[in-house]
Amino acid sequence: MEYIYTAMLLHTTGQEISEENVKKVLEAAGAEVDEARVKALIAALEDVDIEEAMEKTAVAAAAPVAAAA
Amino acid sequence: MEYIYTAMLLHTTGQEISEENVKKVLEAAGAEVDEARVKALIAALEDVDIEEAMEKTAVAAAAPVAAAA
Amino acid sequence: MEYIYTAMLLHTTGQEISEENVKKVLEAAGAEVDEARVKALIAALEDVDIEEAMEKTAVAAAAPVAAAA
Amino acid sequence: MEYIYTAMLLHTTGQEISEENVKKVLEAAGAEVDEARVKALIAALEDVDIEEAMEKTAVAAAAPVAAAA
Amino acid sequence: MEYIYTAMLLHTTGQEISEENVKKVLEAAGAEVDEARVKALIAALEDVDIEEAMEKTAVAAAAPVAAAA
Amino acid sequence: MEYIYTAMLLHTTGQEISEENVKKVLEAAGAEVDEARVKALIAALEDVDIEEAMEKTAVAAAAPVAAAA
Amino acid sequence: MPHVAEWKKDEVANLKDLINSYEVVGMANLADIPAPQLQQMRRTLKDSATLKMSRKTLMSLALNDSEKAQIENLEDYMEGQPALIFTNMNPFKLYKILESSKTPAPAKAGSIAPEDIIVPKGDTAFKPGPVLGELQKAGIPAKIEKGKIVITNDKVIVEAGEVIPRDVASILTRLEIFPLEVGIDLRAAYEAETIYTSDLLTVDEEKTLADVQKAFTQALNLSVEAVIFNKESTPLIIQKAVSQSLNLALNAEILNEKTRDVLLAKAYAQMLALASEVSAKDENAVDDELKE
Numbered sequence: 117m118e119y120i121y122t123a124m125l126l127h128t129t130g131q132e133i134s135e136e137n138v139k140k141v142l143e144a145a146g147a148e149v150d151e152a153r154v155k156a157l158i159a160a161l162e163d164v165d166i167e168e169a170m171e172k173t174a175v176a177a178a179a180p181v182a183a184a185a
Numbered sequence: 186m187e188y189i190y191t192a193m194l195l196h197t198t199g200q201e202i203s204e205e206n207v208k209k210v211l212e213a214a215g216a217e218v219d220e221a222r223v224k225a226l227i228a229a230l231e232d233v234d235i236e237e238a239m240e241k242t243a244v245a246a247a248a249p250v251a252a253a254a
Numbered sequence: 255m256e257y258i259y260t261a262m263l264l265h266t267t268g269q270e271i272s273e274e275n276v277k278k279v280l281e282a283a284g285a286e287v288d289e290a291r292v293k294a295l296i297a298a299l300e301d302v303d304i305e306e307a308m309e310k311t312a313v314a315a316a317a318p319v320a321a322a323a
Numbered sequence: 324m325e326y327i328y329t330a331m332l333l334h335t336t337g338q339e340i341s342e343e344n345v346k347k348v349l350e351a352a353g354a355e356v357d358e359a360r361v362k363a364l365i366a367a368l369e370d371v372d373i374e375e376a377m378e379k380t381a382v383a384a385a386a387p388v389a390a391a392a
Numbered sequence: 393m394e395y396i397y398t399a400m401l402l403h404t405t406g407q408e409i410s411e412e413n414v415k416k417v418l419e420a421a422g423a424e425v426d427e428a429r430v431k432a433l434i435a436a437l438e439d440v441d442i443e444e445a446m447e448k449t450a451v452a453a454a455a456p457v458a459a460a461a
Numbered sequence: 462m463e464y465i466y467t468a469m470l471l472h473t474t475g476q477e478i479s480e481e482n483v484k485k486v487l488e489a490a491g492a493e494v495d496e497a498r499v500k501a502l503i504a505a506l507e508d509v510d511i512e513e514a515m516e517k518t519a520v521a522a523a524a525p526v527a528a529a530a
Numbered sequence: 531m532p533h534v535a536e537w538k539k540d541e542v543a544n545l546k547d548l549i550n551s552y553e554v555v556g557m558a559n560l561a562d563i564p565a566p567q568l569q570q571m572r573r574t575l576k577d578s579a580t581l582k583m584s585r586k587t588l589m590s591l592a593l594n595d596s597e598k599a600q601i602e603n604l605e606d607y608m609e610g611q612p613a614l615i616f617t618n619m620n621p622f623k624l625y626k627i628l629e630s631s632k633t634p635a636p637a638k639a640g641s642i643a644p645e646d647i648i649v650p651k652g653d654t655a656f657k658p659g660p661v662l663g664e665l666q667k668a669g670i671p672a673k674i675e676k677g678k679i680v681i682t683n684d685k686v687i688v689e690a691g692e693v694i695p696r697d698v699a700s701i702l703t704r705l706e707i708f709p710l711e712v713g714i715d716l717r718a719a720y721e722a723e724t725i726y727t728s729d730l731l732t733v734d735e736e737k738t739l740a741d742v743q744k745a746f747t748q749a750l751n752l753s754v755e756a757v758i759f760n761k762e763s764t765p766l767i768i769q770k771a772v773s774q775s776l777n778l779a780l781n782a783e784i785l786n787e788k789t790r791d792v793l794l795a796k797a798y799a800q801m802l803a804l805a806s807e808v809s810a811k812d813e814n815a816v817d818d819e820l821k822e
Contacts, residue, residue: 117788118197120775122214125190129216137215144213145191146206147198152366155359160784169781170774186757189771221431222759228429229759238765239772255817258805259332260352262797266325269353282351283329284344285336291814298811307807308800324783327797367785376794393760396749397470398490404463405492413491420489421467422476436756445755446748462748465741469749480620497726504622505738518743518750 118147119157127166133158187216188226196235202227256285257295265304271296325354326364334373340365394423395433403442409434463492464502472511478503541584545592545614548582552616555601556624556719561610562641563712567633571714574631579617579624581714589614600723607717607727621719625731632713636703639696647688647702647709654679654705661704668701 122141126133135154142149191210195202204223211218260279264271273292280287329348333340342361349356398417402409411430418425467486471478480499487494549555560568560583572581586608594602604614617624637647649670656662656679665672671682687702688694688709694702702709718727753763754770779789809816 117772117775117779117786118194119786120779120784121190121194121197121771124771124775124778125187125194125210125214125216128187128190129211129214131215140213141194141210142198144210145194145198146200147194150366152359152362156357156363157784159357159360160782164778164782166778169778172777172781186767186771186774188759189757189767190775193768193771193775219432219435221428222435224428225432225759228426229761229764232761233764233768235768238768241765241769255801255805256332256335258801258808258816259328259335259797261808262801262804263325263328263332263348263352263354266328267349267352267354275353278351279332279348280336282347283332283336284338291817294812294815295808298808298815301811302804302807304804307804324793324797324800326785327783327793331794331797331801364785367787367790371790371794373794376791376798393746393749393753393762394470394473396753396758396760396763397466397473397745400745400749400752401463401466401470401486401490401492404466405487405490407491416489417470417486418474420486421470421474422482423474433758436758440752440756442752442756445752448751448755462741462745465738465745469742469745496722497724497730500620501622501731501733502738504620504626505733505735506742507623507626508735509739509742511742514739514742515746518746 118142118145119153123157123161123166124170133161133166187211187214188222192226192230192235193239196239202230256280256283257291261295261299261304262308271299325349325352326360330364330368330373340368394418394421395429399433399437399442400446409437463487463490464498468502468506469511478506538588541588542591542595545582545584545589546596548580548614548616549592549596549598549601552580552618554617554619554621554624554719554721555598555604556615556617556621556716557604557607558613558615558628559610559715559717560613561715562635562638562710563714567712571631575615575627578619578627579615581613581615583611583613586612598720598723600725601720603725604718604720609717610715613714615714615716615719621721621726622731622733624719625716625728626733628714628716632711634708635710635712636708637694637699637710639694639699641694641699641710643688643690643692643694643709644711645690645709646686647694647707649681649685649687649702649705649707651681651684654681656704664697664701668698670701 119138119142122138122145123133125141126137131137135158138154138157139149142154188207188211191207191214192202194210195206200206204227207223207226208218211223257276257280260276260283261271263279264275269275273296276292276295277287280292326345326349329345329352330340332348333344338344342365345361345364346356349361395414395418398414398421399409401417402413407413411434414430414433415425418430464483464487467483467490468478470486471482476482480503483499483502484494487499556579558581563571575581589608589612590605593604596602615624619627654672658674658677658679662672662674662679665679665681669687670685672679673682674680687698694709716728716731718725719731720726750762750766752758753760754766757767759767776788778784779786780792783793785793805816
């Protein structure tokens with residue numbers, strides 16, 4: 117989840133979720149940085165309204181799974 | 186929430202949630218660092234089992250899956 | 255199940271669920287293509303709102319969750 | 324979800340979830356392929372027993388199906 | 393939670409949540425006062441509508457994930 | 462609610478919820494102290510297990526979460 | 531006061547002593563308390579309060595003669611069979627103790643119903659007989675069923691504040707409904723120049739409990755919302771962070787160790803849902819594996 121936490125962190129501080137920033141934060145946090153995952157993160161978040169996605173219950177996503185309960 | 190994301194990030198990368206590390210990450214994320222809040226965060230985390238708190242959430246998401254087994 | 259996944263894949267990428275497209279994807283996925291089934295699938299999907307059908311899982315699934323609470 | 328669907332499709336047809344195969348299927352489905360996300364997908368699925376992950380949801384999945392019948 | 397109760401108390405009596413007032417109340421309540429936490433409290437409350445925040449269910453935030461249980 | 466907040470504050474700092482302490486805190490918080498209400502508070506709290514009430518609240522808080530699914 | 535008997539002077543002096551040596555002086559009504567119960571209550575109070583019965587005139591004299599300001603106003607609360615209570619307890623606590631030591635008592639003809647007296651629907655212990663007529667005459671809906679007298683509906687037989695009639699009182703007692711409470715009825719208490727009347731002394735514990743819970747909830751809410759870290763809020767803030775992060779990861783379909791199973795499961799569930807719709811249209815559109 118470190119990539120996600122990094123994205124959340126940058127989003128909260130109002131910084132751009134760019135390759136450079138993500139790497140900088142991950143490195144500061146002592147993580148080994150996987151370029152591909154950084155790129156994938158950024159690509160995945162490109163069209164996403166982070167604010168909305170954070171608050172939107174992942175029910176749609178989680179529910180089928182949850183349904184198994 | 187930037188302080189908590191930072192803590193989560195450090196926890197995930199296995200780094201110590203120390204004043205120094207928290208500040209380093211926050212700065213890398215372009216946040217203005219409030220020393221007092223960093224101290225408060227660290228003090229509060231001393232009494233909190235992060236893993237357990239996270240598990241409670243994560244498990245909530247993951248558990249149902251297992252339940253189906 | 256590969257036929258259904260193919261339909262979902264095409265639906266997600268916004269492509270038409272045509273005989274040609276379905277076959278192309280199935281072949282790319284290394285599946286043996288059963289012409290009759292492709293035809294049947296396409297015919298059956300004509301009256302189905304794919305988006306809604308997929309969503310239904312979520313909803314149907316969400317109910318037991320609540321119940322389980 | 325196109326990356327996930329592609330992985331499931333390849334899994335169902337018994338093909339390896341390799342970079343090459345994923346790209347081939349995505350392209351056949353008319354998707355723009357993001358190399359980084361393909362790599363991330365493969366990396367994420369490396370240690371995962373897809374069958375097991377699916378099995379785990381079997382109940383969840385069965386319920387809506389039955390309900391929809 | 394003594395810092396929070398102090399803030400709520402001052403808020404209710406219509407006093408300013410200042411360093412001085414917070415300390416005065418905490419001392420009257422027999423608490424050991426940690427300067428850093430007082431500062432952190434005030435910093436954290438600066439942009440917060442206390443009235444609103446008190447009534448806003450905190451736990452709802454955890455809900456989406458927990459909901460999957 | 463200032464009387465209750467005061468009681469909770471004293472409870473948290475481990476001080477006795479006595480007439481004297483309640484008054485001291487209320488005065489420090491700039492409240493006008495109504496002797497009768499102080500006395501009534503103390504009498505009422507004698508039979509209330511604050512610790513238990515808090516625990517129950519925590520559970521109650523958790524319930525709606527699940528219900529929100 | 532030459533015409534006043536010596537014992538009366540002693541009694542007033544004694545009362546005055548008590549008034550001066552306790553912080554709290556209560557005026558109570560002991561009417562209707564049977565002797566054994568009164569004795570029981572005296573024992574209950576033994577360590578915390580002193581109960582003193584006396585003549586009204588003597589109590590008035592003692593109160594008026596005391597140097598405690600305003601205490602003479604307690605006179606206004608002499609009712610029934612008045613008695614003074616002396617204690618150093620918080621008057622609210624005194625009231626609470628006295629209230630909780632009250633016991634149910636049978637209805638008395640001519641007394642006032644403290645609240646609605648209800649005769650509940652259901653079986654009675656009565657065999658069919660003239661009692662049926664008495665019940666009906668008292669306005670209680672009763673009939674005979676399976677060899678017993680049965681009350682058919684809940685019935686408010688005396689409303690709060692109304693006088694209990696003689697026939698109703700006797701019926702209630704036979705039905706073992708005890709609508710009255712007996713005990714030391716504290717009408718008012720004096721402390722530090724203030725008189726607290728019984729309505730003020732009523733402590734609502736349920737509300738206090740609710741308020742405690744409300745305060746705790748508000749404190750939790752505020753600390754999570756303002757991200758103030760403490761022992762209670764930090765786990766919730768962590769959960770909020772994890773929850774938001776998971777939401778983001780799941781909604782943005784970012785695969786990692788926490789999301790992949792859920793996303794795979796979601797795809798599988800969606801596939802099955804769609805398959806069921808498809809097979810409802812044409813069985814042959816899906817493979818055998820899905821036909822169950």
